Amino acid sequence: MEEKDVQSKEQFKEEVGEDAEQEIITDNEADESQEQETNNDELTKLQEEKDDLQNHLLRVQAEYDNFRKRTKKEKEADLKYKSQSVVTELLPVLDNFERALQVEVEDKAAKGIVEGLEMVYRQLKTVLESEGVTEIETDGQTFDPNMHQAVMQVEEDGYESNQIVETMQKGYQLKDRVIRPAMVKVNQ
The missing domain is CATH 2.30.22.10 (Head domain of nucleotide exchange factor GrpE)
Structure with a gap:
């Protein structure tokens, strides 16, 4: 199969010429570059979402810990002054x-x-x-x-x-x- 690819490229070069081949390579590189930028944007967006969710989780955990401590103090005060x-x-x-x-x-x-x-x-x-x-x-x-x-x-x-x-x-x-x-x- 590699021989066919090599032959196809050589035939293409002969038919179209060197300039056309260079344009196709440049277009392919531009497409790959644009696709890579899109992937990088999506990756950045996903990273920001993950960071936001992690921060939210930390805040919820802190609020729960504070609630638990406050409830414990209130129970202790109730027991201390029950009479x-x-x-x-x-x-x-x-x-x-x-x-x-x-x-x-x-x-x-x-x-x-x-x-x-x-x-x-x-x-x-x-x-x-x-x-x-x-x-x-x-x-x-x-x-x-x-x-x-x-x-x-x-x-x-x-x-x-x-x-x-x-x-x-x-x-x-x-x-x-x-x-x-x-x-x-x-x-x-």
Whole structure:
């Protein structure tokens, strides 16, 4: 078959001439060059599409990771503060126990009742402490608007400016979150 091709080329050269053969070769090269440019354009376009899809995939993966981390943090916070609503409801009960225990009694029967109240009060306080509830410190402290609620300002000697003079109502926090700020009198 190669002999036929060689013979065909030689016959063609004789018939058409050298110039025509050169034109055909040039046209073939131009066609090949144009086809190669088209292929390069398609390859470039496909490469850009692949890069866009890869970038999109990376963004979706990052968004999913962020969602997963955020959900995990929210669950941890929910578990950490799960007892907040119950504790909030029990704080007035704790206050009432404290008020009841401040009453002075002389009767022997009444003293037995007060002792029983003290036992229940201590038990309630122990349960709250086991859940992470702590009393907010106020005595001699500097006023902190994040922890204290100023209900009065007074001018008293012996206290520095912005120092708590008296606690009107105890404040409590659950772990590191303030449930109820302490109501206090503050020196000017």
